[in-house]
Amino acid sequence: MAARRKTFTAWSAVAGIVSAAAFLAAAELVALLVAPQASPLLAVGSFVIDIVPQPLKEFAISTFGENDKIALLVGLGLAVVIASAIAGILEYVRPPLGAVLLVVAGVLSGAAILTRAGAGFLSALPPLAGTIVGVVLILMLGRRLRAWRDGATTAPSESDSGEGAPTAGASRRGFLGMTAIAALASVVVGVGSRVISATTSSIAAVRDAIQLPAVRSTVTVPAGAEADVEGLSPLFTPNADFYRVDTALTVPSIDPSTWSLVIDGMVDQRVELSFDDLVGMGLDEYGITLTCVSNEVGGGLVGNAIWQGVPIRDILAMAGPQAGADMVLSRSVDGYTASTPLDTLTDDNRDAIFAVAMNGEPLPLEHGFPVRMVVPGLYGYVSATKWVTELKVTTFAADEAYWTPRGYAAEAPIKMSSRIDTPRSGTPVTAGTVPIAGMAWAQTTGIQSVEVSIDDGDWQQANLSTPVNADTWVQWWLEWQAEAGTHYVTVRATDKNGQVQIEDRAPIAPDGSSGWQRTLVTVR
Ligand SMILES: Nc1nc2c(c(=O)[nH]1)N[C@H]1C(S)=C(S)[C@@H](COP(=O)(O)O)O[C@H]1N2
Numbered sequence: 001m002a003a004r005r006k007t008f009t010a011w012s013a014v015a016g017i018v019s020a021a022a023f024l025a026a027a028e029l030v031a032l033l034v035a036p037q038a039s040p041l042l043a044v045g046s047f048v049i050d051i052v053p054q055p056l057k058e059f060a061i062s063t064f065g066e067n068d069k070i071a072l073l074v075g076l077g078l079a080v081v082i083a084s085a086i087a088g089i090l091e092y093v094r095p096p097l098g099a100v101l102l103v104v105a106g107v108l109s110g111a112a113i114l115t116r117a118g119a120g121f122l123s124a125l126p127p128l129a130g131t132i133v134g135v136v137l138i139l140m141l142g143r144r145l146r147a148w149r150d151g152a153t154t155a156p157s158e159s160d161s162g163e164g165a166p167t168a169g170a171s172r173r174g175f176l177g178m179t180a181i182a183a184l185a186s187v188v189v190g191v192g193s194r195v196i197s198a199t200t201s202s203i204a205a206v207r208d209a210i211q212l213p214a215v216r217s218t219v220t221v222p223a224g225a226e227a228d229v230e231g232l233s234p235l236f237t238p239n240a241d242f243y244r245v246d247t248a249l250t251v252p253s254i255d256p257s258t259w260s261l262v263i264d265g266m267v268d269q270r271v272e273l274s275f276d277d278l279v280g281m282g283l284d285e286y287g288i289t290l291t292c293v294s295n296e297v298g299g300g301l302v303g304n305a306i307w308q309g310v311p312i313r314d315i316l317a318m319a320g321p322q323a324g325a326d327m328v329l330s331r332s333v334d335g336y337t338a339s340t341p342l343d344t345l346t347d348d349n350r351d352a353i354f355a356v357a358m359n360g361e362p363l364p365l366e367h368g369f370p371v372r373m374v375v376p377g378l379y380g381y382v383s384a385t386k387w388v389t390e391l392k393v394t395t396f397a398a399d400e401a402y403w404t405p406r407g408y409a410a411e412a413p414i415k416m417s418s419r420i421d422t423p424r425s426g427t428p429v430t431a432g433t434v435p436i437a438g439m440a441w442a443q444t445t446g447i448q449s450v451e452v453s454i455d456d457g458d459w460q461q462a463n464l465s466t467p468v469n470a471d472t473w474v475q476w477w478l479e480w481q482a483e484a485g486t487h488y489v490t491v492r493a494t495d496k497n498g499q500v501q502i503e504d505r506a507p508i509a510p511d512g513s514s515g516w517q518r519t520l521v522t523v524r
């Protein structure tokens with residue numbers, strides 16, 4: 001009899017754990033659908049992080065290091081398992097005490113969610129759905145388990161085959177079947193929702209809700225800044241089409257309310273700013289074309305946007321860089337670093353910024369939300385740190401950035417380039433008037449002219465769109481009387497200093513590709 005009681009107690013604990021799993025799974029699913037920020041487990045975890053006293057936090061960090069968050073979640077998970085096992089046992093011996101315990105858990109997790117910054121009323125739905133599912137399940141499992149026990153005690157001769165005691169066998173199968181299905185469904189739904197939510201990020205909702213102050217100045221887009229040629233890239237690259245390059249395995253999720261920017265190293269005074277401090281300095285708009293060092297001649301790792309931000313020089317000035325410093329090592333929350341010459345960031349004539357918005361929206365998560373750097377004229381890897389959180393004023397002699405020991409130059413200005421967008425090799429065109437068009441950029445200097453040569457003949461001047469400023473690319477186009485056959489089209493640019501684009505081909509490493517793009521076009 002004692003052994004039998006132990007078996008039923010163990011099963012009641014399992015029923016409690018499965019009910020709690022169903023609670024969490026339902027909550028995760030609803031959170032995924034309506035309120036990504038309102039995951040009960042993560043809300044309680046964040047709540048614990050918030051309330052844990054500093055010495056305990058430091059103990060956790062010194063004991064578990066970078067795994068302190070994982071340690072917290074494992075600890076929380078263990079607590080949930082123990083508490084839910086107790087709930088299951090209570091529901092078995094004193095119904096409906098287990099269900100009451102789940103309701104209490106629902107209320108507490110709901111409170112943890114609703115007291116977090118930026119929680120709307122929808123945030124109450126995940127813990128509510130979880131509570132309903134968990135309570136219904138624990139009541140049903142408790143009833144089935146008691147039916148199994150009652151059947152077993154009135155028919156003590158029941159064998160495993162269940163032949164001699166159909167009632168007891170049926171209720172046993174009823175309990176075990178429901179437990180198994182609920183457990184499986186909870187794992188699939190819960191883990192699935194969590195994975196989808198983690199990859200799409202709960203910060204998306206925070207970003208959607210963010211209200212940035214109105215900008216003080218806007219970018220003036222002059223008449224004639226954008227030409228209408230089929231196949232030509234737009235002047236401004238839509239965020240959805242903007243190239244993305246980074247080392248981040250998963251996009252960092254940063255809540256602006258907990259984000260901070262620290263300026264330290266060789267400075268008179270360490271400065272720390274919150275997101276509100278930063279945007280409170282006043283936002284202005286800047287048109288800047290961003291380019292990746294990995295962009296091949298004719299490639300697409302370049303894009304143009306209107307950014308809203310604050311000059312980096314203003315924030316460096318608050319810290320007061322010391323004599324002898326010549327580099328700023330910017331660091332992302334994910335550990336990525338970039339080395340930027342200090343004088344580039346302090347130059348009054350260069351709009352190096354901390355950007356918080358891109359083409360009229362808060363920075364997209366994958367483009368550095370909530371704050372990134374954008375520096376005209378320098379390749380992204382030495383300047384455009386996304387999810388930036390620290391600037392260390394230092395020297396090139398003392399510090400190295402992420403890509404420096406990996407075969408890329410410590411300093412890397414963008415090389416002037418021109419690109420043919422249309423026609424494309426491999427896409428034949430019809431004989432007659434064919435537009436040839438593309439983009440050209442020489443950030444901080446500006447493009448003076450773009451020339452096109454057909455079949456290595458004379459250079460012909462292309463039309464240029466009116467530049468927005470010296471930091472943005474321009475469009476160029478030329479009407480070509482195309483005759484049937486195959487033809488080489490070559491393009492080159494000249495900047496406002498009269499410098500002609502480098503003709504010699506260079507690979508992307510160590511400091512960017514060069515060479516005139518030459519494509520073979522088929523005319524039919
Ligand atoms: N944190 C972080 N920032 C980063 C990088 C990175 O790997 N991690 N890559 C840089 C590189 S190489 C480029 S070209 C630009 C690309 O910015 P984008 O993805 O917004 O186009 O981001 C820069 N900032």
Ligand SMILES: [Mo]
Nearest residue numbers: 292293380381
């Ligand atoms: Mo890059």
